[in-house]
Amino acid sequence: MPRPQRWGAAELERLSAMVTQPSLFYWRGPQTTALLDEFRRRYPLNFCFPTSSGTAALHVAIAALRLKPGDEVIVPAITDMGSVIGILYQQAVPVFADLEPQTYNLDPADVCRRITAKTRALMPVHLAGNPCDMSALMAIAREHRLQVIEDCAQAWGARWRGQPVGLQGNLACFSFNDYKHVSCGDGGLVATNQLELGTGLGKWGDKFYDRETGGRDPLELAPNYRMSEPQAAVAAAQLTKLEQIVANRHRAGTRLTEQLAGAAGLRLPSVQTADTHSYWFYLLRLDRERLAVSRDEFAQALTNAGVSCTPGYIPRPVYRYPVFQQHNFFSGHWPVRELGLTQMDYRQVRCPEAEAILEDSVKLTINEAMDDAYIDEVAAVVRDVARAAAR
Ligand SMILES: Cc1ncc(COP(=O)(O)O)c(C=O)c1O
Structure with a gap:
């Protein structure tokens, strides 16, 4: 099998410039700025935050929606664990929906069947790089006032009706892990054009510190999911090859x-x-x-x-993984279920x-x-x- 040479002169050039910098911290870092420029050239999204992984990007996106414990997010039954980890950490509930037989993407008809009074968001995953049926999914989202997080981790460069995937929903998430089209070892990026989601986006991945003002008195609980300059240097070079x-x-x-x-x-x-x-x-x-x-x-x-x-x-749909079958999310506990905020029982879920x-x-x-x-x-x-x- 022919194998591509994935890294070379473009990455070295950025890394060489980087080692002359006084700091490798992301905030106003030249490599991070270059990454954002390259990203926005391809994805015209105003508010962007590079993260340590695609999983982190998705967690930041979910956090930015400020869901309440027990709120539901509809996700496809075939995806990476990274799609659902952030949902669970935010005490929300992944609701698995079935797929179309030939695109392997969310089936809009089954999404409709899984909507309840607690549904707040949809997460279309463009599996393997095949764009989801965004017109049908966005119509459902509008009708039920749902937010849409596009998981574009596997879909760098994919286009829905000529437009890059990631521009249709409210938030778009990408991965730069080693197996993706473009990689910096590990990394991710979350982006949106919506002011109300975008202004706080970076805070949700940076301990809720305010880098603009230097404020370190967080109003919310948020992890550190920052991408540092070495990853940004490689990711910026990689995007030029996309x-x-x-x-x-x-x-x-x-x-x-x-x-x-x-x-x-x-x-x-x-x-x-x-x-x-x-x-x-x-x-x-x-x-x-x-x-x-x-x-x-x-x-x-x-x-x-x-x-x-x-x-x-x-190996099997995500709801069949032991962690879901045993509701083993927090040391053998699932607080939202124990508190009666959800009736979800993953042992009963079927997506044929x-x-x-x-x-x-x-x-x-x-x-x-x-x-x-x-x-x-x-x-x-x-x-x-x-x-x-x-x-
Ligand atoms: C669809 C999908 N979502 C999320 C992720 C998580 O990305 P990462 O491995 O960068 O955390 C992946 C990674 O394989 C993925 O394929």
């Missing part, structure tokens, strides 16, 4: 779908025609009625033929489509170094394995 990385990944993923179209036994990811999928990975599903092998055997056959893949994505996706999917690696010839080789192997496994 367009090329996304163009290559988009071409690779789109070509793979073209090459696999019509192959019996395969269900390919679907993308709305006006959208740009940025292919953080490529998830295809197997039609088990038409294939005589198990999903794991199919993935093993691909691996044996040299194709980088894993069976499925996460999410469960099916995780049982019948295979995740193929996509990266920006894969050219057309390599993608065609991968497609040929997948088609051969499907043909050999046909009933």
Whole structure:
């Protein structure tokens, strides 16, 4: 498999400049300023706060909404733990909704079924870089007066109807962890255009200190999720490469779908025609009625033929993780439930489509170094394995 050289001269140049600085603290740091400039060039969002991780960015976003204990946030059943950690730490309740079978994103119809009097926010996760159905989700949000936090951690460079994802909701969150399109090892960013959310945004990730005034008498409880200058230097350099990385990944993923179209036994990811999928990975599903092998055997056959893949994505929907099944959020306790502020019982939650996706999917690696010839080789192997496994 071709592998990209992810870091080089651009990062070194920023890091060299950085070591001549008197301080590596983020506030008015030149690397942080460069990161914000690069980010805003691509995402016109006025209020931005770089964080130590994507999880931290999402926690800051949730905190900025000032939810009350027991308030509910609707999230997809397939996502990273980072989407829900901040919700739980703010004593709010993640409510899992099911997914569309071919985009693997929040199903607007199921979102509607999960809305209650306590629902305050929706968190669309643009899974693998495929934009969610934002027109339907924003319409639901308007009707029920819900805030929308877009989790763009996997969707750098993805576009919904031509616009970068992250501009439709109230708040947008990104990750710079090592596996993402652009990385600084670990890092994140939370952003908004809304004055009422934006003015305090940085405080929610900086102990609620007021850096503008130097005030250190916090009015609220907030952690330290600051990103420091070394991470910002690398992240700023990485963003200058985003367009090329996304163009290559988009071409690779789109070509793979073209090459696999019509192959019996395969269900390919679907993308709305006006959208740009940025292919953080490529998830295809197997039609088990038409294939005589198990999903794991199919993935093993691909691996044996040299194709980088894993069976499925996460092992099970997030609500099935032991921490949720045992409501083991705070040393064996879940105060909001013990206080009667929620009746949520994760042992009763079912999202059938999410469960099916995780049982019948295979995740193929996509990266920006894969050219057309390599993608065609991968497609040929997948088609051969499907043909050999046909009933
Ligand atoms: C959808 C999604 N949300 C949130 C996160 C959390 O990001 P981080 O690992 O930077 O904390 C990730 C990371 O994998 C993710 O994929």
